[in-house]
Amino acid sequence: MNTNTSDQAFADKVVAPETAVLRTESVSIYYGAFMAVRKVAMNIPRHKVTAFIGPSGCGKSTLLRCFNRLNDLIPGARVEGRITYNGIDLYGPKVDPVEVRRRIGMVFQKPNPFPKSIYDNIAFGARVNGIKCDMDELVERSLRQAALWDEVKDKLKESGLALSGGQQQRLCIARTVAIQPEVILMDEPCSALDPISTLRIEDLIQELKEQYTIVIVTHNMQQASRVADMTAFFNAEATDKGNRFGYLVEYDKTEKIFQNPQEESTQQYVSGRFG
Numbered sequence: 001m002n003t004n005t006s007d008q009a010f011a012d013k014v015v016a017p018e019t020a021v022l023r024t025e026s027v028s029i030y031y032g033a034f035m036a037v038r039k040v041a042m043n044i045p046r047h048k049v050t051a052f053i054g055p056s057g058c059g060k061s062t063l064l065r066c067f068n069r070l071n072d073l074i075p076g077a078r079v080e081g082r083i084t085y086n087g088i089d090l091y092g093p094k095v096d097p098v099e100v101r102r103r104i105g106m107v108f109q110k111p112n113p114f115p116k117s118i119y120d121n122i123a124f125g126a127r128v129n130g131i132k133c134d135m136d137e138l139v140e141r142s143l144r145q146a147a148l149w150d151e152v153k154d155k156l157k158e159s160g161l162a163l164s165g166g167q168q169q170r171l172c173i174a175r176t177v178a179i180q181p182e183v184i185l186m187d188e189p190c191s192a193l194d195p196i197s198t199l200r201i202e203d204l205i206q207e208l209k210e211q212y213t214i215v216i217v218t219h220n221m222q223q224a225s226r227v228a229d230m231t232a233f234f235n236a237e238a239t240d241k242g243n244r245f246g247y248l249v250e251y252d253k254t255e256k257i258f259q260n261p262q263e264e265s266t267q268q269y270v271s272g273r274f275g
């Protein structure tokens with residue numbers, strides 16, 4: 001196990017702390033007594049795409065969910081160590097998790113539009129989050145940002161559920177950007193989509209990073225190499241009790257992870273030899 005990746009000084013060399021939006025300091029994550037993720041120290045840079053890769057069960061989604069406190073909703077889940085967002089302790093006593101989720105949005109594996117019109121999919125979330133503006137303008141701007149406007153502009157009153165899977169996922173991205181977050185977390189956003197829809201979402205991710213910081217979990221190695229500026233490789237290791245905990249093996253520029261990784265296990269994983 002690479003001990004550097006639990007060391008803050010090392011994390012600060014990979015991504016300078018002043019350029020980081022999110023920062024984990026020796027973060028371990030538990031479900032009850034089970035430690036799912038062990039001692040992660042990493043900085044997520046602003047206006048870049050960071051990919052989390054690694055075999056199933058190594059804790060990628062668990063860590064991602066902690067970035068917007070979605071794990072709070074799972075009984076028994078808890079975080080040890082510190083996660084900061086723009087220098088503020090995300091789990092501090094004065095921090096409102098609802099506000100955290102407004103600033104740090106999430107797009108899930110399976111597109112999950114509301115059973116409402118395309119228009120209301122965007123307007124509803126914006127209203128609930130107290131955004132007061134010209135709603136027509138916000139709907140158009142968000143759909144344009146999600147590269148969906150041209151396909152839906154003539155049917156805004158139709159159900160979001162009537163769209164194709166790829167369109168639904170772009171609608172979910174439009175809904176997320178409408179709330180004007182700073183960070184967008186994506187948990188395998190293309191795994192339920194066909195290759196063409198996948199490429200559209202990947203193009204969209206490239207455009208969105210101009211304005212947002214993106215963290216994406218993906219099992220698709222080519223996707224990570226295509227979209228991510230930084231890549232974190234996680235793996236799982238067995239404990240004496242037979243449990244497996246996830247840990248960060250290596251985190252660096254995507255090019256380095258794919259072409260010249262430091263750790264042998266990273267090399268094996270990115271070349272498809274395990275996982």
Ligand SMILES: Nc1ncnc2c1ncn2[C@@H]1O[C@H](COP(=O)(O)OP(=O)(O)OP(=O)(O)O)[C@@H](O)[C@H]1O
Nearest residue numbers: 031036054055056057058059060061062063074246
């Ligand atoms: N709600 C939960 N309650 C208890 N254990 C959980 C829960 N969610 C995840 N785990 C456990 O935490 C560990 C990490 O799971 P997680 O889903 O974060 O991994 P992952 O790397 O994202 O996997 P995958 O690539 O398969 O999605 C696994 O052992 C999993 O069984």
